[in-house]
Amino acid sequence: VSFLTDFFFLQKYSFLLFLMGLLLPLVLCTLAACCSARSVPPRPPPSIMLSRGCNDSDVLTVAGFALQDINRDRKDGYVLSLNRVRDVREHRQVLGSVFYLTLDVLETGCHVLTRKAWKDCGVRYIHRSVYGQCKAIYYVNRPERILYLSAYNCTLRPVSRRGIHTMYPEYLEAALESLAKYNSENPSKKYSLVQVTQASRQWVVGPAYFVEYLIKESPCTKSQASNCALQPLDSEPVGLCTGSMTQTPMEKFVSVSCNFFEQQGPASGGEVNAANQGPAHLPGVEESQQKVVAPTPGLPPKAVPKGSVQHLPDLDDEKNPEDAEENYHAEPCPVKLDLTTNPQGETLDVSFLFIGPAEQKLLVLPFPEDEQHSAECPGPAQQNNPLILPP
Structure with missing residues (x-):
């Protein structure tokens, strides 16, 4: 009897172990699924953009080339000169570097159709100044000696009379x-x-x-x-x-x-x-402030522009004084430049910049926010008057 009792006990114990062996993986999978569902999502990878110093020599060189290409792309208005580099990020890739530049600029007395370099043009006197900001995406490949302006946008405004x-x-x-x-x-x-x-x-x-x-x-x-x-x-x-x-x-x-x-x-x-006496014409009004510019006859067909320059009125030209006061504390020269809004970026085909049949592509990311710029930015200004420096 004792033998049979022990036998049945062992049989029952073995059966329980067998059931536990079947159920344990199911329980563990269920627990794993629950834990993974409640776990904190992993942190996004660190930014692949490098914040650069706004007064670094190579940054100033790239900014100068970018502004030169912006002026070459334009068909009306006046040549813009570099007042300071406000912000710069560099995205290094296999094909080179893509720079995201924010530049504080001043209008010169040279028309863009003169094709003069901005360094050869003098800026206006303070009371006639037109100032603003440009954002540009600029590609640099030093081994291949490639400099390419992908896109830009600028916003300009005359200096405040007040x-x-x-x-x-x-x-x-x-x-x-x-x-x-x-x-x-x-x-x-x-x-x-x-x-x-x-x-x-x-x-x-x-x-x-x-x-x-x-x-x-x-x-x-x-x-x-x-x-x-x-x-x-x-x-x-x-x-x-x-x-x-x-x-x-x-x-x-x-x-x-x-x-x-x-x-x-x-x-x-x-x-x-x-x-x-004469017609109601105001001598001395800056041509750069006019919104409509007649096309110049005889120009060759122009390529698709890579950007635009927006002219805003003087901050004092608000009909409501309360609105004008608010504008002084708002961003005076808002500029937006986004080739993409995809956080992962988009590819840009630059095969035409290279010799050979191989396909060459860059990754272009959304333009970075100014609030995240380097401690070494903005850089020093050529003209440090607060009336012509966006805050």
Whole structure:
């Protein structure tokens, strides 16, 4: 009996072990599936872009070539010069390096059709400056001596008139002093200042300030002159005045002359004759700020442009002063450049840059965000005036 009891016990124990052997893999698989479903996803691989110093010699060389190719690609507007490298990333690949460049630029006095190098063109005086930012994707293969601009976009904006007047209050003083002189010599009507359109200064026998400004008829009396200094920008101007103010140790010299637009002459008794009247045209307005440029005849058929240059108005040209104030704290020259939005990137066929039938492709990634730039960026500026440097 004892033998049979032990036998049946061993049989039952063996059967239980057999069942456990069958069930254990199933239990382990179930646990593994549950654990994997709840596990934290693996970290993404580190960025394959290398943050470079904005003042590195090779970076400055690449930035100069990129800006040169941007100017060559354009068919209208003025040559852009490099003020500073704001940000740069390098993506090293088997075929070479792809640079993602953010450049702070200044407009020069050379038209792009002159094909002059940007280093040979002088930038404008501060009161006539046009500044902005360009983003470019630039391919460099040093062994094959290949430099290729893949894409670019630029945004430009004229310098703030309000900023100029704040930084150089003498310009506003010269406009107001010369306009006061004109009003005193022409008592039949009173005119008030709309805006200063151009300003410059030089040393003669003392500091001399030269201004051009728009005027409008003022409803104010002479007793209210202090309240008529600056009219809203949507006021209709009736004329353009040029004035100067020269300060010597002994006295102040002020001169003024005004031209009135068509059908907007002064009342009888004014000193401006009909010969000075003309169409409503404002001399000195920068051609670079015009939105529409007539095509130049005789040009060869142009290739598809690799980018564009967007012209924004002066920040002061907002009709709502509250909006203008907000714009001063916003990004002044927003630029977007994305050949792809795929985080993994897209391939770009560059076989045409090489000799031979082999297919050659680059990986192009989404343009990096500025907030992640190197501690060595932005680089030093050629023109360090805050009015022409995007923050």
